[in-house]
Amino acid sequence: MKNLLILGAGTAGTMMANHLDNKLPKKDWQITIVDQYKTHYYQPGFLFLPFDTYTEDQVKKEGKKFIPNGVNYIQKKIDRIFPESNQVKLEDETLDYDILIVATGSKIAPDETDGLRGPLWRKDIFDFYTYEGALALRNKLRDWEGGKLVVHITEMPIKCPVAPLEFAFLADSYFKKKGMRDKVEITYVTPLDGAFTKPTCTKALNYLLEEKQIKIETDFAIMEVDNKKKAIVDYIDKEIPFDLLVTVPTNMGDEAIERSGLGDDLNFIPTHKHTLQCKAHDNIFVIGDATNVPASKAGSVAHFQAETLTDNIILYTKGFKLKQEFDGHANCFIETGENKALLIDFNYEQEPVHGTFPFAKIGPLKLLKESIFNHWGKLAFRWIYWNMLLRGISIPFVGRNMSFKGKIFDIKTDNK
Amino acid sequence: MMKKIIAKREIDVNEEGYLIDFKQWDREVCECIADECDIVMTEKHWEVVEYLQDKHHKEEPLSIRGIKKSGVINIKEFYHLFPGGPLKKSTLIAGIPKPKSCI
Ligand SMILES: Cc1cc2nc3c(=O)[nH]c(=O)nc-3n(C[C@H](O)[C@H](O)[C@H](O)COP(=O)(O)OP(=O)(O)OC[C@H]3O[C@@H](n4cnc5c(N)ncnc54)[C@H](O)[C@@H]3O)c2cc1C
Numbered sequence: 001m002k003n004l005l006i007l008g009a010g011t012a013g014t015m016m017a018n019h020l021d022n023k024l025p026k027k028d029w030q031i032t033i034v035d036q037y038k039t040h041y042y043q044p045g046f047l048f049l050p051f052d053t054y055t056e057d058q059v060k061k062e063g064k065k066f067i068p069n070g071v072n073y074i075q076k077k078i079d080r081i082f083p084e085s086n087q088v089k090l091e092d093e094t095l096d097y098d099i100l101i102v103a104t105g106s107k108i109a110p111d112e113t114d115g116l117r118g119p120l121w122r123k124d125i126f127d128f129y130t131y132e133g134a135l136a137l138r139n140k141l142r143d144w145e146g147g148k149l150v151v152h153i154t155e156m157p158i159k160c161p162v163a164p165l166e167f168a169f170l171a172d173s174y175f176k177k178k179g180m181r182d183k184v185e186i187t188y189v190t191p192l193d194g195a196f197t198k199p200t201c202t203k204a205l206n207y208l209l210e211e212k213q214i215k216i217e218t219d220f221a222i223m224e225v226d227n228k229k230k231a232i233v234d235y236i237d238k239e240i241p242f243d244l245l246v247t248v249p250t251n252m253g254d255e256a257i258e259r260s261g262l263g264d265d266l267n268f269i270p271t272h273k274h275t276l277q278c279k280a281h282d283n284i285f286v287i288g289d290a291t292n293v294p295a296s297k298a299g300s301v302a303h304f305q306a307e308t309l310t311d312n313i314i315l316y317t318k319g320f321k322l323k324q325e326f327d328g329h330a331n332c333f334i335e336t337g338e339n340k341a342l343l344i345d346f347n348y349e350q351e352p353v354h355g356t357f358p359f360a361k362i363g364p365l366k367l368l369k370e371s372i373f374n375h376w377g378k379l380a381f382r383w384i385y386w387n388m389l390l391r392g393i394s395i396p397f398v399g400r401n402m403s404f405k406g407k408i409f410d411i412k413t414d415n416k
Numbered sequence: 417m418m419k420k421i422i423a424k425r426e427i428d429v430n431e432e433g434y435l436i437d438f439k440q441w442d443r444e445v446c447e448c449i450a451d452e453c454d455i456v457m458t459e460k461h462w463e464v465v466e467y468l469q470d471k472h473h474k475e476e477p478l479s480i481r482g483i484k485k486s487g488v489i490n491i492k493e494f495y496h497l498f499p500g501g502p503l504k505k506s507t508l509i510a511g512i513p514k515p516k517s518c519i
Contacts, residue, residue, distance in 0.1 A: 155479065155480065155481060156479070191480070193501070193504070219501055221480050221491070223491070223492075235491050235492055235494075235495045236495050250481075264476070265479075265481060265482060265485055266481070292477070294477070294516060
């Protein structure tokens with residue numbers, strides 16, 4: 001009997017357990033999956049928690065429910081991988097593997113920025129990338145009386161790179177609805193040179209910021225948070241004052257990756273971008289936010305990767321060459337507030353485009369245009385996530401590679 | 417793709433002025449681009465340029481954080497040496513692509 005071991009039962013690990021349970025011959029392979037937590041969180045829901053749009057129950061479920069019966073589920077902390085001896089040490093036992101899939105994701109590392117976890121942390125400074133952070137922020141917003149709201153990204157890459165901007169848009173709607181928009185000044189601060197992470201998006205969508213009167217500060221590389229002055233300060237001593245700071249701290253891979261000597265500066269694992277094989281070890285594969293591939297760190301990306309990785313694991317067990325297939329395909333809804341959303345679709349090479357999705361000319365979803373239909377799409381994603389995505393069921397009509405049908409390649413980025 | 421005369425030579429650049437073929441880069445080209453950015457190359461500038469090129473050739477992504485850990489320079493100095501968007505300017509001068517921060 002051979003062992004296939006999956007580390008992490010988040011979005012990517014759970015999908016792989018479901019795919020492989022169907023595809024690997026049971027007489028030859030035992031599949032085991034390890035995660036430290038009992039609860040599986042629907043992280044895209046963390047964007048809606050602070051605004052009281054979702055309740056706690058809608059964003060968490062027991063993780064084990066999504067793991068197939070034939071798969072051995074271990075709820076323990078992973079300490080370290082020993083790639084030379086094909087072993088993984090957990091808190092109190094050691095597991096052997098023939099094939100290892102690392103799906104330990106990424107998480108916030110607020111200690112990377114001086115002063116972030118100072119006296120104001122979770123009083124006037126919040127994150128919404130964790131369940132605890134999103135809930136604390138919700139409680140704060142419920143009776144906040146207004147002032148300077150600064151929405152801030154520390155450094156790239158972060159998971160779901162559009163989430164902070166969505167947060168700013170939703171905040172605009174939220175305060176309007178509460179009748180206090182005139183009491184709130186919203187500033188969006190980014191280390192990038194535009195609001196959107198893709199230049200074509202910035203070109204097509206900058207109007208949204210103006211429309212919602214959101215101020216933008218670009219090229220801001222934070223040096224520290226000054227808790228006394230209540231300001232974020234960058235390396236050229238520029239200060240941006242806040243009453244309420246909502247920040248996305250540095251995102252990093254798990255410490256277990258660092259201890260194992262497998263990660264880069266941010267504990268992300270160098271991974272072949274088309275096959276998802278670890279660069280340093282042939283029998284280790286990496287999926288989701290844990291990789292260093294230049295794709296978005298998003299659940300939709302993990303979903304497309306899982307289809308390629310499943311095929312490659314099967315090929316690998318048979319001694320065949322791996323498919324150079326994954327193209328960086330990402331497909332993201334962007335909430336723009338007032339019950340509207342945008343949809344973007346892109347890959348390693350191709351910037352987001354106009355057009356319709358998933359069917360050429362028909363849609364029903366429109367790429368790069370705000371619509372109510374897209375907003376429903378985003379809300380439906382929660383159902384799709386729990387009921388289809390995690391269980392490894394393909395989303396109908398949406399392929400793992402990006403399709404060029406129905407798309408209009410007409411936006412040029414600015415010449416600078 | 418476009419052509420631009422740098423150091424009296426025709427060099428292939430993209431629409432933002434970044435070199436397309438690193439083989440066309442040398443110290444003379446480098447100094448000319450630096451001059452256009454109002455930067456006079458010093459020993460420290462060269463050290464940073466070499467560090468960036470080395471990272472690029474190893475296909476390691478460039479970031480402000482990487483600079484912090486580079487051992488070559490700290491971030492404050494980096495901003496000082498390449499004022500106004502140090503990563504954008506320094507990679508332009510080093511003849512390598514603008515870092516993709518778009519993910
Ligand atoms: C606010 C927010 C909004 C988002 N919105 C969207 C969206 O709209 N659309 C979209 O596609 N994506 C979105 N995402 C991103 C998406 O949630 C992630 O990309 C996705 O969950 C990545 O899956 P993963 O399996 O790689 O990592 P995760 O789902 O984070 O799973 C990693 C797992 O590994 C476990 N683990 C890690 N280290 C250890 C250890 N040492 N021991 C034991 N277990 C360990 C963790 O407990 C965790 O369960 C959003 C994320 C956030 C935070």
